[in-house]
Amino acid sequence: MTAAPRAALQVRNLRKTYKDVLAVDRLDLEVRTGECFGLLGPNGAGKTTTIEICEGLLAPDSGDVEMLGMSWNSDAGRLRQRLGIQLQDTQLSEKLTVLETVRLFRSFYEAGPAPSEVIALVALDEKQNARVGNLSGGQKQRLAMACALVGGPEFLFLDEPTTGLDPQARRQLWDLIEEFKASGRTILLTTHYMDEAERLCDRIAIMDHGKVIALGTPRELIASIGVEHVLEFSAGSAARPLAVSPLRRIEGAREVRSQNGSVEMLVTELHRAVPALIEELSRQGLPLTELRTHSASLEDVFVTLTGRHLRDE
Amino acid sequence: MSDISISELRAREAARKSPRPGAWTEHPLAQLTLVRFLEFVREPEALFWVFVFPILLAAGLGLAFRNRPADVLKIAAVTPQLAQALRAEKGLDVARMHAAAAQEALRTGKVALVVEPADASGGGAGGVAYRYDDTNPEGRTARLLAYGAIERAAGRVDPVPASDRFLRDPGSRYIDFLIPGLLGMNLMGSAIWGMGFAIVDARRKKLMKRLVATPMPRQYYLLSFVLSRLLLLVVEVAAVLGFGVLVFGVPLRGSLAVLMLVCVLASLSFSALGLLIASRARTIEAASGIMNTVMMPMWIVSGVFFSAQRFPQFLQPAIKGLPLTAAIDALRMNILQGAGLALLGPQMGVLAAWLVVCFVLALRLFRWR
Numbered sequence: 001m002t003a004a005p006r007a008a009l010q011v012r013n014l015r016k017t018y019k020d021v022l023a024v025d026r027l028d029l030e031v032r033t034g035e036c037f038g039l040l041g042p043n044g045a046g047k048t049t050t051i052e053i054c055e056g057l058l059a060p061d062s063g064d065v066e067m068l069g070m071s072w073n074s075d076a077g078r079l080r081q082r083l084g085i086q087l088q089d090t091q092l093s094e095k096l097t098v099l100e101t102v103r104l105f106r107s108f109y110e111a112g113p114a115p116s117e118v119i120a121l122v123a124l125d126e127k128q129n130a131r132v133g134n135l136s137g138g139q140k141q142r143l144a145m146a147c148a149l150v151g152g153p154e155f156l157f158l159d160e161p162t163t164g165l166d167p168q169a170r171r172q173l174w175d176l177i178e179e180f181k182a183s184g185r186t187i188l189l190t191t192h193y194m195d196e197a198e199r200l201c202d203r204i205a206i207m208d209h210g211k212v213i214a215l216g217t218p219r220e221l222i223a224s225i226g227v228e229h230v231l232e233f234s235a236g237s238a239a240r241p242l243a244v245s246p247l248r249r250i251e252g253a254r255e256v257r258s259q260n261g262s263v264e265m266l267v268t269e270l271h272r273a274v275p276a277l278i279e280e281l282s283r284q285g286l287p288l289t290e291l292r293t294h295s296a297s298l299e300d301v302f303v304t305l306t307g308r309h310l311r312d313e
Numbered sequence: 314m315s316d317i318s319i320s321e322l323r324a325r326e327a328a329r330k331s332p333r334p335g336a337w338t339e340h341p342l343a344q345l346t347l348v349r350f351l352e353f354v355r356e357p358e359a360l361f362w363v364f365v366f367p368i369l370l371a372a373g374l375g376l377a378f379r380n381r382p383a384d385v386l387k388i389a390a391v392t393p394q395l396a397q398a399l400r401a402e403k404g405l406d407v408a409r410m411h412a413a414a415a416q417e418a419l420r421t422g423k424v425a426l427v428v429e430p431a432d433a434s435g436g437g438a439g440g441v442a443y444r445y446d447d448t449n450p451e452g453r454t455a456r457l458l459a460y461g462a463i464e465r466a467a468g469r470v471d472p473v474p475a476s477d478r479f480l481r482d483p484g485s486r487y488i489d490f491l492i493p494g495l496l497g498m499n500l501m502g503s504a505i506w507g508m509g510f511a512i513v514d515a516r517r518k519k520l521m522k523r524l525v526a527t528p529m530p531r532q533y534y535l536l537s538f539v540l541s542r543l544l545l546l547v548v549e550v551a552a553v554l555g556f557g558v559l560v561f562g563v564p565l566r567g568s569l570a571v572l573m574l575v576c577v578l579a580s581l582s583f584s585a586l587g588l589l590i591a592s593r594a595r596t597i598e599a600a601s602g603i604m605n606t607v608m609m610p611m612w613i614v615s616g617v618f619f620s621a622q623r624f625p626q627f628l629q630p631a632i633k634g635l636p637l638t639a640a641i642d643a644l645r646m647n648i649l650q651g652a653g654l655a656l657l658g659p660q661m662g663v664l665a666a667w668l669v670v671c672f673v674l675a676l677r678l679f680r681w682r
Contacts (some may be wrong), residue, residue: 016542055526056681080528087526095355096348107344108527121318179318201665 006069006242008155008186014063016049016210016293023049024060025210036187038175038201040194040298042308046210047190048088051159054188055085062190073077081110084153086144088160093161094133098124101132102146122176123263128252138169145176156180158189162196174200194298200313206302213305222296225304227254227266230297234290235281250276254302262290266300339527346538349511350544362506363549367499368556374618375488375561386455389415391429395441396533398466399428404458419444426455428463489564493556493648494617497641499553499581499613500576503545505604508538508587513600522682531681539584546580554648566651575647575657580641582664585671586636592678611637 011029015022024046031037039047052058054065056072056079065072070079087107092101102115113121119128120141124257127135135143141161148156158177162170177200181187197204206214206221213223236242244258252268267273270293281288303309318488337343346379354357385403389410390396396409410418410601415427439493445452515521524534550573557563565572590607593599614624624632632638643660654661 057522057526077528080526083526085523085526087519087523090520090523092520092523093348093352093515094353100351103339104344104348105340105527107339108529108530147523183318220379 005279006033007031007066007077007283009281010064010066011050011054012064012066014050014053014065015061016046016053016058017061023210024053027063027210027212029212031186031188032203033186034184035202036189036200037180038197038204039188039190039191039207040197040204040302041190041207042302044194045207047207047208048159050207051157051190052186055157056080081151082154083188084151084156086148086156086158086161088163090144092140092143092147094131096132097129098132098135098143098146099128101143102150105147111192112150112152112236114152118146118150120296121149123172132239136169138165138172141165141173142176145173149180154185156185156187158187160190162193169192174239194302198229198298204298206298206305208302208306218298221298221301225254225266225296225301227268227296227300229267229270229273230294230300231265231267231270231277232262232290232294233265233277233288233291235286235288236261236284240286242281243284246280246284247277250280257303264295264303266304330372335449342533342537342540345529345533346544348454349537349541353507353541353545357592359507363499363503363545364552367553371488371492371553371556372493372560374491384427384460387424388426388428388455388459389418389424391415391427393431395428395463399462401466402458402462405455405462418443419446421470424447424600425451426459428459486561488557488561488644489649490620491618492553492561492563493644494641496550496553497615497637497644498612498617499549499578500546500579500640501608501637503549504542504580504583505587505590505608506543507545508584509591509594509600509604510597511538512588512591513594513597516595516680516682517597519682525681535588535676535679538588539581542580542584543577546576550576563648565648567647568653571652571654571657572644572647574654575640575643575661578661578664578668579636579643580634582640582668582671585675587666589671589675589678592675593680595680611635614638616641633659634663636664636667 007030008027009031011027014024014027014029014055016024027046027050039050041047049058053060054067056067056076067079068082072079075178096104098119099115102119106112106115106118112118114126116125118126122145124139124142127139127206131313132143145161148158161177162173165173174196177187177189181200187200189197189200201218203215203217204221205212214224216224238261242258242261242263244256244263247253247256247263250265250267250273252273253265254268255266257264265273265277274291274293278288299309338347341540385406387406387408388399389408390399391410391412393409396407399405399407408418408424410427412429415424415429418424419427423446427444429444431442443456443459445456447453512521515524521534525531539540554563554565558565586607587604590603591600593601614628615621615630617637621629621632621638633642639660643652643657643664644658646660
């Protein structure tokens, strides 16, 4: 028991319904100590409900949550001391300064770094006397991070930490999360950004309709769909539509999806598939109007598993 | 990206033996109260409604209802002899006019009464005629005053000696009645608005949910609202009462300690009521609706601007049971009549009952997310 990497979070058979909507459907989850675990899925997949149950903010209808070896029913006070939490769209009080806000949060914890240290960590030292209302979106998000870190947590919950931020602000936050990870502590992260999950997470659970539909490292998940590359192209027109079925016979083509004249093909070998595609198009007498290729990503995993894109809905 | 790394932070953390920085100012209750206080004073509108508005209201109403010197009535006398006799009466402002001009002045309301020799209109010789509109109270008053003056000038001696004592002391004017009323209204408004808006706003912005996700003791959160209210209360009471005392000379006849006690208990009761109002509302609109529904009837029936006794007798028990009525009655009894704690028992009991009932209900119903 001591040698094995004990689970920091163990969720068994979790269920939660809102009125007649089933938000979480018999979910099992294990987050190992020291890893960054990602919950990935479209809006409404049940990510936030799951994370809020794990944070002890929501009671499940049924199922067990074991957090750091403790239960919310009996150890809530001790657990809260050891968790860092960043919620989706919390608005901190606009009239307080950065320092006043962090000091307030610091006062709730028995131990942890000094407010000024945490503020320096999230690079808000120059803004420490600025009102929260005057911060940019990225700065507000870093302040939320500071409030999550000020208790010196062992386990950090991040619910869509970079939603709505510009690319630079996102990268700054990623750096911060990676640093936290490097210090050996555990993170549970939800996101609907593929690149974020691929970059930050050691393991990922893809959620849809309240269930985990795939679980593994980013590499494992991508490998699981058995393709390396994705080919996207447009050809044909309303008057002369492209015949899709011959494409399925191209060597190494695993899946062909066509939508409004643009086609997505999952292929194993790019160097065989592209010439075969061009040959087929010239046989049909259609010009190629657009062609893109990229390596298979988590997005493709999601699309393969559900037939939908993550950002649609 | 920063000067300090997390691992470095962790090392410092481990090195630090003393857990929370020990000063009492870093206690969660002190921090929550401080934050609440800062949020309030950084909100200019709130400052206006709590401090400036009641003073403006008191100043306006005090000016409108100030005690003027007793009205002097304008009358006209047609002959110099009559005018002479009438000028002995201080309540009359006598002008001598010709008969036609005096008639015209009476008709246009410039004078309340015309006094003329009776023969001018066909009465007995040597008599005096009083011409006035008998449906106008000013005319009738002027008639009485003029009649007395003429009679005394003609040598009448009053069979019963009479003297006048005027009631114009501080303590019985309208402004004296008004200041405790405004103070009570202010205590109610600031407590209910202060609690209600801050709580609903924190809930709406999910700030409350964020705080609940920390180890913050929840009772401290609610307590911080009450404590910051009490801090502000001192300033608030001082502003309204100070204004009344300095500008209008309102007397403070009761003990200040009892006055403060009444204010604190009233503020606590209203805070509990505010907490109850805000215990479930999710939007500012819903909360303001409930607040107005709760406060409006009390503004009217609880005797802020006029005595609650004007309402029918059968309503009196209900009116006396309202917290604002109890607060204002206790304040008036203390400020104007110097009543001590013993006499304020019923009012304090009503306030305490509201405090307990609202607080217990609010804790039961409170929605923490």
